[in-house]
Amino acid sequence: MPLRLSILGLALLPSSFALVSRDGHTGRLPAMGWNSWNEYECAINETVFLTVGELLVSLGLKDLGYNHVNIDDCWSDKVKKRDNVTGKILPDYTKFPQGIKHTADEIHKLGLKLGIYGDAGSLTCGGFAGSLGHEELDAKTWAEWGIDYLKYDNCNVPDEWDDDYRWWPENWLGGPPAEDQTAGGDGEAKPVPAPAGYDWTTSKSFDRYKIMGDALLASNRTIEYSQCAWGHARIDEWGDSTGHSWRMWGDIYPIWSGKFQWSWGLMPILNHASFFYNSSNFWGHADFDMLEVGNGNLTLEESRSHFALWAALKSPLIIGTPLDGIKPEILKILSNKDLIAFNQDPVVGEPAKPYKWGVNPNFTWNQTHPAEYWSGKSSKGVHVFALNTLDTTQKKTIDFSEVPGLDARTKYIVYDSWTGKKQGVFKKKYEARVKSHDTLAIRIVKEDGSRPY
Numbered sequence: 212m213p214l215r216l217s218i219l220g221l222a223l224l225p226s227s228f229a230l231v232s233r234d235g236h237t238g239r240l241p242a243m244g245w246n247s248w249n250e251y252e253c254a255i256n257e258t259v260f261l262t263v264g265e266l267l268v269s270l271g272l273k274d275l276g277y278n279h280v281n282i283d284d285c286w287s288d289k290v291k292k293r294d295n296v297t298g299k300i301l302p303d304y305t306k307f308p309q310g311i312k313h314t315a316d317e318i319h320k321l322g323l324k325l326g327i328y329g330d331a332g333s334l335t336c337g338g339f340a341g342s343l344g345h346e347e348l349d350a351k352t353w354a355e356w357g358i359d360y361l362k363y364d365n366c367n368v369p370d371e372w373d374d375d376y377r378w379w380p381e382n383w384l385g386g387p388p389a390e391d392q393t394a395g396g397d398g399e400a401k402p403v404p405a406p407a408g409y410d411w412t413t414s415k416s417f418d419r420y421k422i423m424g425d426a427l428l429a430s431n432r433t434i435e436y437s438q439c440a441w442g443h444a445r446i447d448e449w450g451d452s453t454g455h456s457w458r459m460w461g462d463i464y465p466i467w468s469g470k471f472q473w474s475w476g477l478m479p480i481l482n483h484a485s486f487f488y489n490s491s492n493f494w495g496h497a498d499f500d501m502l503e504v505g506n507g508n509l510t511l512e513e514s515r516s517h518f519a520l521w522a523a524l525k526s527p528l529i530i531g532t533p534l535d536g537i538k539p540e541i542l543k544i545l546s547n548k549d550l551i552a553f554n555q556d557p558v559v560g561e562p563a564k565p566y567k568w569g570v571n572p573n574f575t576w577n578q579t580h581p582a583e584y585w586s587g588k589s590s591k592g593v594h595v596f597a598l599n600t601l602d603t604t605q606k607k608t609i610d611f612s613e614v615p616g617l618d619a620r621t622k623y624i625v626y627d628s629w630t631g632k633k634q635g636v637f638k639k640k641y642e643a644r645v646k647s648h649d650t651l652a653i654r655i656v657k658e659d660g661s662r663p664y
């Protein structure tokens with residue numbers, strides 16, 4: 212059954228204001244960098260991060276914009292948790308023998324930024340010290356250490372901080388109509404759906420994330436704020452007023468479709484993005500989770516699609532694969548200049564949006580075959596992305612009359628974003644064969660080289 216957005220009653224009100232950093236640039240564009248979780252989980256130590264820092268530089272990734280080295284969960288002392296005098300979170304000195312400030316200093320020497328991880332609950336997802344109730348002290352501590360980026364997770368929220376109403380996109384089975392938001396769940400009492408027109412900035416999730424955002428602002432250091440609230444409590448409606456990015460969904464996993472434990476393959480996440488793409492713009496970015504490019508059993512085509520579409524969505528581009536021994540073909544995907552330029556465009560803030568679903572009728576909620584045809588404007592032209600969700604090679608036709616900003620009368624030059632090569636001059640349509648699970652990525656300009664729109 213195709214789902215019409217108009218029946219969903221989801222008029223997305225733009226936030227009253229986006230959070231503009233004092234320094235005039237931090238968080239304006241999607242963050243780029245590397246994070247330890249997807250590959251190492253808790254098996255981290257200072258060497259991992261210093262090695263990554265050096266490799267970001269030597270592999271040319273820093274020059275392409277990947278400037279964050281982000282520590283995920285498991286960096287602190289799991290037993291003692293906090294200093295019993297100062298109350299500050301204690302680093303795990305086995306993993307970070309000279310403390311986190313030392314790691315930050317070393318990362319800064321490379322011209323890179325260091326990120327850390329915290330949790331808006333009593334404990335992190337891994338059972339380490341959480342920051343709920345300690346926001347000011349923790350923000351100040353991280354600022355003193357020289358931290359530049361905080362990923363703030365959503366585990367172990369005490370009962371008294373539970374939201375009155377539930378908006379948990381991951382639990383939707385048949386799509387986003389209101390009654391389905393109660394489906395699935397974590398075994399707790401069945402939550403109550405929000406009344407029509409409910410203002411989610413009155414939710415306790417909003418409070419938990421805003422308190423840390425305010426503490427970071429008060430901390431005397433510009434710290435980019437990545438709110439890892441899994442799309443809960445309609446954070447897509449208010450996340451740009453409290454931080455720089457907000458997770459839209461649960462955790463990612465390196466599989467094409469389906470789910471492994473609590474983590475999701477690429478297609479269910481893209482299906483959600485096919486409906487919820489309106490909130491990203493300068494200073495605030497919907498985060499579809501860190502990149503699994505190069506990980507697990509993803510084929511080369513699947514890694515290409517993952518990168519192209521996450522870049523198109525203007526999701527933060529946070530690499531999650533080891534850089535030592537990285538395969539040249541994976542490095543090439545992560546280094547794609549045309550796709551990075553779209554993601555980081557200084558002039559156009561909006562992400563690409565679906566203009567046609569493809570194998571399914573428009574607006575079909577389908578976790579294996581989401582929207583296939585996406586387009587977006589940039590300062591360098593109109594970009595079109597055509598994903599092949601089927602199991603065999605398909606001919607994909609880009610019908611210019613369907614693409615916002617293009618028409619059937621004008622002749623256009625088409626560039627292939629994967630090779631950078633000019634494909635020729637085309638009128639009415641462009642066609643290409645696309646392998647199973649690969650994505651055609653093209654950039655379109657007028658014959659004189661100017662932007663078509």
Ligand SMILES: *[C@@H]1O[C@H](CO)[C@@H](O)[C@H](O)[C@H]1NC(C)=O
Pocket residue numbers: 216217221222223486487488489
């Ligand atoms: C996104 O914006 C479009 C165009 O304004 C609108 O039709 C659609 O309903 C919006 N989607 C959501 C999920 O709010």
Ligand SMILES: *[C@@H]1O[C@H](CO)[C@@H](O)[C@H](O)[C@H]1NC(C)=O
Pocket residue numbers: 251254255256258259
């Ligand atoms: C640091 O962690 C990496 C990755 O888990 C591991 O291979 C390495 O042995 C560790 N080094 C030290 C000194 O613990």
Ligand SMILES: *[C@@H]1O[C@H](CO)[C@@H](O)[C@H](O)[C@H]1NC(C)=O
Pocket residue numbers: 295296
């Ligand atoms: C505080 O921690 C230190 C070091 O772990 C320990 O020696 C001391 O006994 C603790 N003090 C209290 C009051 O718990």
Ligand SMILES: *[C@@H]1O[C@H](CO)[C@@H](O)[C@H](O)[C@H]1NC(C)=O
Pocket residue numbers: 431
């Ligand atoms: C803020 O940071 C600056 C330099 O980074 C320092 O000189 C100043 O003392 C700090 N202020 C406070 C209140 O910590």
Ligand SMILES: *[C@@H]1O[C@H](CO)[C@@H](O)[C@H](O)[C@H]1NC(C)=O
Pocket residue numbers: 465466507508
């Ligand atoms: C990859 O495939 C192998 C063999 O089928 C399987 O054992 C492994 O769990 C898969 N990895 C992931 C991340 O799905």
Ligand SMILES: *[C@@H]1O[C@H](CO)[C@@H](O)[C@H](O)[C@H]1NC(C)=O
Pocket residue numbers: 566567568572573613
């Ligand atoms: C889907 O959207 C495209 C682009 O607007 C349009 O050309 C096409 O007719 C739509 N298809 C359906 C079934 O609504």
Ligand SMILES: *[C@@H]1O[C@H](CO)[C@@H](O)[C@H](O)[C@H]1NC(C)=O
Pocket residue numbers: 570571577578579580
């Ligand atoms: C998703 O779409 C595919 C392609 O049309 C279809 O075969 C499949 O049955 C759909 N899945 C569901 C759950 O409707």
